[in-house]
Amino acid sequence: MSALAWAVLLCQVLFLSLLQVGGALTIAPDLHRLVVERLALLTDAQFAASIAIAQSCPGPNTLYVAAIGFQTAGVAGALAAQAAVLLPSSMIAIAVGRWGSARPDLKFLLAFKAGMAPVTIALLAAASWIIVAEAPGWRHVLLAAAAAVAVWRTRVHILWLMAVGAIAGALAWV
Amino acid sequence: MSAPPLPPAAPDATGSRRPGSPRELFVAFTLLALQGFGGVVVVAQRVLCEDKRWLSRAEFVELLSIGQVVPGPNVCNVALMLGDRFFGWRGALAALGGLLTVPFGIVLALVTVYARFAASPAIAGALRGMGAVSAGLIAGTALKLAQSLRTSPLGVPVCVALGAAAFVLVGLLRIPLAWALVVVGPAACGLAWRRVGGGVGPR
Numbered sequence: 001m002s003a004l005a006w007a008v009l010l011c012q013v014l015f016l017s018l019l020q021v022g023g024a025l026t027i028a029p030d031l032h033r034l035v036v037e038r039l040a041l042l043t044d045a046q047f048a049a050s051i052a053i054a055q056s057c058p059g060p061n062t063l064y065v066a067a068i069g070f071q072t073a074g075v076a077g078a079l080a081a082q083a084a085v086l087l088p089s090s091m092i093a094i095a096v097g098r099w100g101s102a103r104p105d106l107k108f109l110l111a112f113k114a115g116m117a118p119v120t121i122a123l124l125a126a127a128s129w130i131i132v133a134e135a136p137g138w139r140h141v142l143l144a145a146a147a148a149v150a151v152w153r154t155r156v157h158i159l160w161l162m163a164v165g166a167i168a169g170a171l172a173w174v
Numbered sequence: 175m176s177a178p179p180l181p182p183a184a185p186d187a188t189g190s191r192r193p194g195s196p197r198e199l200f201v202a203f204t205l206l207a208l209q210g211f212g213g214v215v216v217v218a219q220r221v222l223c224e225d226k227r228w229l230s231r232a233e234f235v236e237l238l239s240i241g242q243v244v245p246g247p248n249v250c251n252v253a254l255m256l257g258d259r260f261f262g263w264r265g266a267l268a269a270l271g272g273l274l275t276v277p278f279g280i281v282l283a284l285v286t287v288y289a290r291f292a293a294s295p296a297i298a299g300a301l302r303g304m305g306a307v308s309a310g311l312i313a314g315t316a317l318k319l320a321q322s323l324r325t326s327p328l329g330v331p332v333c334v335a336l337g338a339a340a341f342v343l344v345g346l347l348r349i350p351l352a353w354a355l356v357v358v359g360p361a362a363c364g365l366a367w368r369r370v371g372g373g374v375g376p377r
Contacts, residue, residue: 017245022351024247049292053284056301059207059277060214062247066278067285078282082274089246090254094266096244097237097255108363110370114327115336115362116239117232119355121323122337123242124215124316126345131309140306147310151216152317158220161307162211169303170296 001039009039013084020089024062025051031068041072062086139174191227196261196268202226203253203272211304214249214273216311219319228256231322243355249273327369336362
C-alpha cells in the first residue's frame with residue numbers, strides 16, 4: 001500500500017473513533033468492512049482473533065484495534081491504529097468532563113446524572129446477560145451467578161474468581 | 175473464600191480521597207487494568223470506589239454515564255475524566271496510559287502466539303469459564319451500583335422502570351446500545367428534570 005493509502009486509512013480510523021458510542025466494539029463491523037473487505041489487509045480469521053484476544057486479555061477491549069493494527073503493519077501499525085481510534089473520542093470525553101465539573105449545579109446535568117444512573121446500571125446488567133446467553137447451559141449460568149454474588153457481597157479478589165472460572169473451563173466443567 | 179463480607183454502608187460514604195500524583199494514577203490504573211479480564215469496569219469500580227476511595231459509587235455511575243454517551247470506550251473515558259479532574263492533561267494521560275500500556279504489550283505478544291494455542295481445547299475451555307465469571311462479575315457490579323439508586327431523586331420505582339426498559343431493549347431485543355440510549359436517555363433525563371429540585375435552569 002502507498003503512503004497515501006495508509007494516510008487515508010488512518011483518517012478513516014480517526015473518523016470511526018467518533019462513532020464509538022456505547023463501547024469499543026460498536027465500530028468493529030465498520031473496521032471489518034474497511035480492513036478485511038475493502039483493503040484485504042487481514043483475513044476474516046485474523047480479524048476475529050483480534051477481538052477474541054483482546055477480550056481474553058487483561059485490559060480494555062479497545063485493544064482489539066491494536067491487535068488489528070499489529071497484524072496489518074507491525075508495532076507501528078498497532079500504535080498508530082490505537083492512537084487514532086482513541087484520540088478524537090478522548091478529546092471529547094475530556095472536554096465534556098471539564099464542562100460538566102465546571103457547572104455542577106446546572107439543572108440539565110443534575111437531570112442527566114439522575115436520569116442516566118439507572119439506565120447505565122441496567123446496561124451493565126444487559127452486557128452481562130448477553131455474555132451468558134451466548135453460551136447457555138445451567139452450569140455456565142451457575143458459575144456466573146456465583147461470581148456475581150461473590151463480587152457483590154464479599155471482598156474476594158477478582159483474580160481468584162477468574163482463576164476458578166479458568167480452571168472450571170479447562171477441566172470442561174462448564 | 176474466607177474474605178469477610180462487605181460492611182453495607184461504608185464503601186459509599188464518599189469519594190473522599192485523592193491520588194497524590196499522576197504517577198500514583200498511572201500505577202493504580204496499570205494494576206486495575208491487569209486484573210480486568212473481559213470488562214475492566216468491574217475492577218475499576220472496586221479499586222476506585224472501595225480500595226482507593228477516589229470516587230463514591232454514585233460518582234462512579236455519573237462518570238460512567240457520561241463516558242457512555244460520549245464516543246469512545248467507556249472505561250477509557252472514565253479514566254480520562256477522572257485523571258483530568260485531579261491533574262488536568264497530565265492526569266488524563268497518566269490514567270489512560272496506565273490502563274493501556276502494559277495490556278497493549280500483552281495483546282501484541284498474544285497475537286504472535288495465538289495460532290499455536292487457539293486449537294487447544296483446554297485453553298478454549300478456560301476462556302469459556304473466564305467468560306462466564308466475567309459475565310457474573312459485571313452483573314454483581316450492577317447490583318452493587320444499584321444500591322446507590324436508593325437516594326435517587328427519581329425514586330426507586332421509576333429507576334426500576336427505566337432500568338427494565340434499558341435492559342429489555344439492549345439485553346433481550348439486542349438493539350444497538352447507541353439507539354437504546356437515544357430512546358431511553360431523553361425519557362430518563364426528562365423525568366429526572368421534573369424531580370431534581372433547585373439547580374440552575376437553562377439561560
